[in-house]
Amino acid sequence: MEKLKVLFASSEVVPFAKTGGLADVAGSLPIALEKQGVDARVIMPRYASVKERGNEAKIGKNVKVYFVKNDEYFKRSELYGDKFGDYKDNLDRFVFFSRQILERCKAEDFHPDIIHCNDWQTALVPTYLNTLYKYDTFFSSTRTLFTIHNMAYQGLFAREEYPKIGLDWALFNMNYFEFYDKVNLMKGGIVYSDAIGTVSPTYAKEILTPEFGCGLEGVLKNRENSLYGIINGVDYDLWDPATDDKLYKKYSQKTFEDKYVNKAQLQKDLGLKVDSDIPVIGIVSRLADQKGLDLLADIIDSILNMKVQFVLLGTGDNKYHVLFEKIAKKYPRNSSIHIKFDAILAQRIYAASDLFLIPSRYEPCGLGQMISFKYGAIPVVRQTGGLKDTVKEYDLQTGKGNGFTFVEPRSRDFLAAIKKALLMYNEKEAWAKLVRNVMGLDFSWENSAKEYVKLYKKILK
Ligand code: ADP
Numbered sequence: 067m068e069k070l071k072v073l074f075a076s077s078e079v080v081p082f083a084k085t086g087g088l089a090d091v092a093g094s095l096p097i098a099l100e101k102q103g104v105d106a107r108v109i110m111p112r113y114a115s116v117k118e119r120g121n122e123a124k125i126g127k128n129v130k131v132y133f134v135k136n137d138e139y140f141k142r143s144e145l146y147g148d149k150f151g152d153y154k155d156n157l158d159r160f161v162f163f164s165r166q167i168l169e170r171c172k173a174e175d176f177h178p179d180i181i182h183c184n185d186w187q188t189a190l191v192p193t194y195l196n197t198l199y200k201y202d203t204f205f206s207s208t209r210t211l212f213t214i215h216n217m218a219y220q221g222l223f224a225r226e227e228y229p230k231i232g233l234d235w236a237l238f239n240m241n242y243f244e245f246y247d248k249v250n251l252m253k254g255g256i257v258y259s260d261a262i263g264t265v266s267p268t269y270a271k272e273i274l275t276p277e278f279g280c281g282l283e284g285v286l287k288n289r290e291n292s293l294y295g296i297i298n299g300v301d302y303d304l305w306d307p308a309t310d311d312k313l314y315k316k317y318s319q320k321t322f323e324d325k326y327v328n329k330a331q332l333q334k335d336l337g338l339k340v341d342s343d344i345p346v347i348g349i350v351s352r353l354a355d356q357k358g359l360d361l362l363a364d365i366i367d368s369i370l371n372m373k374v375q376f377v378l379l380g381t382g383d384n385k386y387h388v389l390f391e392k393i394a395k396k397y398p399r400n401s402s403i404h405i406k407f408d409a410i411l412a413q414r415i416y417a418a419s420d421l422f423l424i425p426s427r428y429e430p431c432g433l434g435q436m437i438s439f440k441y442g443a444i445p446v447v448r449q450t451g452g453l454k455d456t457v458k459e460y461d462l463q464t465g466k467g468n469g470f471t472f473v474e475p476r477s478r479d480f481l482a483a484i485k486k487a488l489l490m491y492n493e494k495e496a497w498a499k500l501v502r503n504v505m506g507l508d509f510s511w512e513n514s515a516k517e518y519v520k521l522y523k524k525i526l527k
Contacts, residue, residue: 069105070522072096073178075167077160077187078145079110079131080304082123085145086352087298087433088184088215091265094301095518097126098511102519107132107178109170111140111163132174134166157223157230157249164190165232172204180522183212186221189255190231196258197233209525212259214252216430217273217280218356221251245281256285261292261525265431266452270295278428294521297455298431299511305413305437307505312413317442319505322498325417325442332418336402338375344400345491346375347484348419348443350412350434353382353390353405358425358448363389364477369484370397377415379404419443421487425472425480429453435469439504445469446483456509462496468504 078084080093096106108125110116112133116123123131134140139159147153167188171178183191192210199205228238228249238244243254256262264270272278274287286293303309307325308318314331317324326342333340347369351357370376370393378390378401387405394403404411416422422438424447431452435445444460447453449471460467470487472479491497 069103070180070519071105071176071178072099072107072180072182072522073167073171073176074099074106074108074182074184075164075188075191076108076110076184077163079108079125080301081125082110082118082131083113083115083145086215087265087431090301090433091215091298092184093125094299094304094511095515096129097301098299098515099518100126100129101512102515104519104522107176109134109167111136111159113145114141114143132170134163134170136162136166139163156221157227160187160221160251161190161230161232164188164194167191168194168199168205177204178208179526181208181210182518182522183210183255183259185213185215186219186251186255189221189251191255192258192260193233193237193254197237209260210258211261211263211521211525212255213263213265214256214273214430215265216356217252217278217282218428220245220253220280220282223249223251225249250282253282253285256282256289259292261294261521262286262289263294263296263521265295266297266455267295268454269428269430269451272428272451296514296517296521297452297509298433298436299514300433300436300440300509302440302510305416305440307417307441310413310417312410313417314414317417319502322442322502322505325501328414328417329420332377332414333375336377338377338400338402344373344375345420345488346377346418347421347423348415349376349378349380349423350415351378351380351382351424353380353386355383356427356429358427358475358480359386359389361425361427361448361475361477361480362423365481365484366393368481370401372488374400374488376401377404377419378402379406379408379411379415381405381407416441416443420491421446421470421484423484424448424453425475426450426453427475432456436509439468439507439509442501442505444487444500444504446480446487447471448475448480449473460490460500462490462493465496465499465503468500468507 076092078089099106109132112135315327422443429451457469470483472483
């Protein structure tokens with residue numbers, strides 16, 4: 067049988083450019099697909115951060131990554147905007163990218179069976195295939211999967227910008243691109259793709275409701291039969307304490323005690339008291355409302371007044387920068403706050419943490435909890451989206467479960483979950499067993515890639 071041909075279209079791809087989880091997926095799933103025998107290729111814009119020469123590169127064994135070049139649009143320090151807000155020409159930029167995705171297929175003479183689009187930046191591709199390229203035989207057997215990584219980022223633009231898309235005004239109506247008098251690219255993607263995916267089974271259900279659908283729940287409901295949720299994996303080539311050379315000392319499930327060498331060294335480096343009995347509570351996160359940091363804000367004093375150390379790494383909304391800088395001043399002895407993006411420090415925090423907090427208000431999949439598992443940090447999470455699919459409440463009696471959870475977005479419930487975890491932390495033997503257990507959990511991409519292959523085949527039927 068001929069190989070399944072998949073073009074994975076993404077506005078960010080690890081290791082070339084990253085602002086969020088999409089980049090991790092785009093840098094890993096195609097490699098896992100290749101291992102399943104798929105001819106997987108990737109396409110992304112050539113940002114300033116892409117240092118490779120030439121117009122393509124490789125990831126994995128032989129996954130081609132095509133770069134779409136347009137220096138005026140993409141040779142910038144950031145991906146979507148700077149301190150003044152979103153770039154004003156984002157629609158021009160991603161219309162261009164979306165058109166180039168199709169044109170590049172032709173230039174490379176690559177006839178994909180599936181173009182796997184991701185988020186609003188590539189949401190126009192299914193539309194173009196059904197409109198501008200409808201009678202183009204090059205793509206007559208090409209189908210699309212449109213994966214939504216986060217409902218909150220829909221690609222909204224002023225009505226006046228609609229002509230930039232290059233489609234008839236007839237499609238600017240409630241059934242297609244119009245969304246409260248604005249242009250909504252994600253909506254077009256949902257309507258025109260052959261199937262819609264999102265990054266966890268629970269989130270796939272949640273987005274059909276007003277609470278999580280961000281106004282598109284009705285449109286999604288119309289396509290419910292073509293909506294799928296497949297949980298993301300973790301790339302253990304990148305995220306494994308046994309091979310992670312950014313750690314002070316590598317460790318594995320077998321040598322998990324060496325995790326505490328990392329804890330001691332980070333405590334020292336960050337000017338915290340070096341004491342293995344004090345639980346280290348870590349956070350590595352975008353500082354955005356989605357992440358439930360307001361829930362944390364309400365209880366941060368209660369947390370820091372306990373015998374714990376709190377280490378936070380993140381950037382995002384200024385109000386959280388202000389909040390956490392205040393915390394740093396108020397609790398210099400047991401907090402360590404880092405307002406920046408720092409991949410190396412992130413890895414060291416996962417390794418040093420006993421607890422890892424993810425109180426998200428919504429979480430399509432979430433990587434943090436899966437990375438935490440591998441590094442032996444026990445996650446405390448809100449039961450939503452992918453967090454609900456991956457983190458199960460720990461039970462001391464049965465030894466089952468892998469973390470601590472709360473259901474309602476209430477800070478006192480969050481605090482109760484943290485306190486329960488801290489109590490458990492004192493049960494030295496049980497805790498060591500829990501740490502060892504979670505380190506052995508398998509959230510590799512292999513399973514997810516198999517699910518995707520099944521879904522691609524289903525779409526092609
Ligand atoms: P999202 O995509 O919504 O930001 P995910 O949990 O899916 O959330 O992915 C977040 C990824 O980004 C994780 O790999 C996390 O470790 C990393 N990350 C987030 N903030 C920072 C930061 N300030 N420095 C380093 N890594 C970060």
